[in-house]
Amino acid sequence: MARAAELVDLIAALTAIDHATVTRHARFVREAGYLSQSGRGLSAAHMTAGDAAHLLVAILNNGIAQEAVTILKHIGNMDVFKADVDKVQENASPDMLARLRGILPVLLDREHTFVEMLTGVLELATLDPAMFEERTRNSSIYFDCDDYQALVYFDINLADVPMIGERQTSFQYSYSHPTLQPKSQHFKKSTQLDFTGIARIGELIARK
Structure with missing residues (x-):
């Protein structure tokens, strides 16, 4: 631990x-x-x-x-842009939705916050860091301090065996806070973290 x-x-x-x-x-x-x-x-x-x-x-x-x-x-209480969730549910096949729900159900919840999403992603990473990295190797989180929103690009392999088959799904979620004003003194710069880093954190937390 x-x-x-x-x-x-x-x-x-x-x-x-x-x-x-x-x-x-x-x-x-x-x-x-x-x-x-x-x-x-x-x-x-x-x-x-x-x-x-x-x-x-x-x-x-x-x-x-x-x-x-x-x-x-x-930032933690920023809400997901519900239209992003709706778009995923409308465009994905029933099979892909079922697989996504089994892998990371929070992504299909229209009411989740940024920190809830990040916690869910990290919990998934702790279960099997290597598998997580393989499934999400092209995914990343970007926080834009000018617009006060987080952009999360998900590129998730939904195949039972990583990188096998045509089960790759890509989508972007936006998270924003309704009361944050431009140029707030609290925010200094933009930050990006790819999911390879998330996998490393999951590996550390999962360590016995």
């Missing part, structure tokens, strides 16, 4: 954000109750997919650590 300090190490490496910055963000997120705690310090508790999702969201702006919890609340 991964400790918070190990999760910080990996996220810093994957995002190329300064390690001390990620550590400070993690401390504020932990003190606000968004990281698991079972003792003192960042090395005490075992991390979950939800913990990793919270920390990833909190550092998306790569800004001031004291604002980490504000960022987490704003």
Whole structure:
């Protein structure tokens, strides 16, 4: 099981954000109750997919650590654009919908938030990191600090055996927050993370 300090190490490496910055963000997120705690310090508790999702969201702006919890609340609660979900359900075959529902059901929920999606993706990655990476190798998350929305590009292999057969499905989801205003002081830059990085986090969390 991964400790918070190990999760910080990996996220810093994957995002190329300064390690001390990620550590400070993690401390504020932990003190606000968004990281698991079972003792003192960042090395005490075992991390979950939800913990990793919270920390990833909190550092998306790569800004001031004291604002980490504000960022987490704003970005984490961004809602999926329902028309994106409807488009997937209308255009996908019943077989593809069934397979997608079996792999990652949150993606077909019209009411889910950004952090719920990210938690679901990370939970899937912990089950079989290698399989997850094979299924989602071309998928990525992009947070646009100018428009205050997250764009998630899913390219998911739905075949029973990775890369076999014609079962690749691609779609994009947008997540936005209705109250965020342009040029907010909380957001400093845009950030991108591909799903290979998500697979590495899943592998760490799943470690015995």
